[in-house]
Amino acid sequence: MRQCLIIGKANAGKTLFLINFAEYLGARSLRLSVERSDGSVSDASFGLADARKALVDAVPHKTLGLQTLTLSVPRGKTVRRIQLTDSAGLSEDVHETIDVRKAMAQTLRHLRLAGMVLHVVDASQVGQEGAVEAMGEVDLQIARYAPQRGPYAIIANKMDLPLAKSGLQTIVQTFRGQPVLPVSALEKRGFREVRSFVWKHAY
Ligand SMILES: Nc1nc2c(ncn2[C@@H]2O[C@H](COP(=O)(O)OP(=O)(O)OP(=O)(O)O)[C@@H](O)[C@H]2O)c(=O)[nH]1
Ligand SMILES: [Mg+2]
Numbered sequence: 606m607r608q609c610l611i612i613g614k615a616n617a618g619k620t621l622f623l624i625n626f627a628e629y630l631g632a633r634s635l636r637l638s639v640e641r642s643d644g645s646v647s648d649a650s651f652g653l654a655d656a657r658k659a660l661v662d663a664v665p666h667k668t669l670g671l672q673t674l675t676l677s678v679p680r681g682k683t684v685r686r687i688q689l690t691d692s693a694g695l696s697e698d699v700h701e702t703i704d705v706r707k708a709m710a711q712t713l714r715h716l717r718l719a720g721m722v723l724h725v726v727d728a729s730q731v732g733q734e735g736a737v738e739a740m741g742e743v744d745l746q747i748a749r750y751a752p753q754r755g756p757y758a759i760i761a762n763k764m765d766l767p768l769a770k771s772g773l774q775t776i777v778q779t780f781r782g783q784p785v786l787p788v789s790a791l792e793k794r795g796f797r798e799v800r801s802f803v804w805k806h807a808y
Contacts, residue, residue: 606675606686606687606688607687607688607720607721607803607806607807608688608690608718608719608720608721609687609688609689609690609719609720609721609722609723609803609807610690610692610715610716610719610720610721610722610723611623611689611690611691611692611723611725612692612695612712612716612719612722612723612724612725612747612751613694613695613724613725613726613727613744613747613760614694614695614696614726614727614741614743614744615665615666615693615694615695615696616663616664616665616694616727617694617725617726617727617730617762618725618727618762618763618790618791619668619691619692619694619725620660620661620667620668620672620691621657621661621790621791622723622725622760622762622788622790623672623674623689623691624653624656624657624660624661625790625791625793625796626689626790626796626799626800627653627674627676627689628653628793629793629796629800630676630678630800631676631678631679632653632674632676633653634650634651634652634653635650635651635652635653635656635674636648636649636650636674636675637649637650637651637656637672637673637674638672638673638674638675639670639671639672639673640670640671640673640711641669641670641708642669642670642693642704642707642708642710642711643707660672665694665696666693666694666696666700666702666705666708667694668691668692668693668694668708669693669704669705669708670693670708670711671690671691671692671693671711671712671715672690672691672692673688673689673690673691674688674689674690674691675687675688676688676689680804685804685807687803687807690715690719692711692712692715693705693708693709693711693712694709694712695709695712695713695743695747696709696743697741697742697743716747716750716751717754719751719754719755720755720756721755721756721757721803721806721807722747722751722752722754722755722756722757722758723758723760723799723803724744724747724748724751724757724758724759724760725760725762726744726759726760726761726762726776727762727763727772728761728762728763728764728766728768728769728770728772728773728776728787729763729764729766729767729768729769729772730763730772731772731773731775731776732766732767732768732769732770732771732772732773732775733768733772740775740776740779745779748779748780748783752783755806756802756806757783757784758783758784758785758786758799758802759776759780759783759784759785759786760786760788760799761773761776761785761786761787761788762788762789762790763789763790763791764787764788764789764794764795765789765791765792765794769787773785773787784802786798786799786802
């Protein structure tokens with residue numbers, strides 16, 4: 606079973622992507638194993654709508670730990686198992702809250718262990734900021750490090766928003782050579798390509 610880490614800046618849409626992509630893969634409820642940055646581990650079960658309400662937020666730094674979902678997905682005559690791990694969002698500056706800083710450190714530690722990395726970037730935000738230079742150092746660093754370790758794709762999210770189209774162009778130019786998969790986690794679009802990528806590299 607391959608472990609797939611969902612990583613990216615705070616508010617990029619990682620958690621909504623996790624929930625809606627899991628639904629696309631056939632999950633009807635979610636059983637999450639949650640590991641906090643202090644090492645404590647607990648389980649939490651949600652219906653999909655409740656998970657969106659409880660775990661997704663317009664305010665950045667909602668997720669402060671690793672949230673892992675194990676999925677068994679029927680494929681032909683076999684069943685494939687995959688672990689998707691959502692992580693605490695990263696930011697450019699040193700955050701004022703210690704819990705947020707610890708959670709970010711935990712995300713970066715986990716990056717070293719991940720079998721596959723899905724790097725979520727908010728394409729609409731990139732579109733707002735315009736130039737290639739506007740891509741933050743955090744995203745550039747992830748894109749430099751993660752592909753050396755294993756399968757890696759950039760998920761250009763929020764493609765339902767108007768500025769995301771130009772953001773997508775900037776992302777493709779900036780990360781030339783890396784696979785870029787445009788999605789809308791909100792509208793559940795682009796998931797077929799993500800699923801193909803994940804299955805191609807899962808074993
Ligand atoms: N329009 C639009 N909004 C989205 C999309 N994906 C996520 N959002 C919104 O973006 C905000 C952040 O979503 P989250 O899934 O909580 O983002 P995150 O990356 O997990 O954030 P942290 O846990 O804080 O790092 C929420 O208000 C979501 O509803 C999308 O595809 N389109
Ligand atoms: Mg989150």
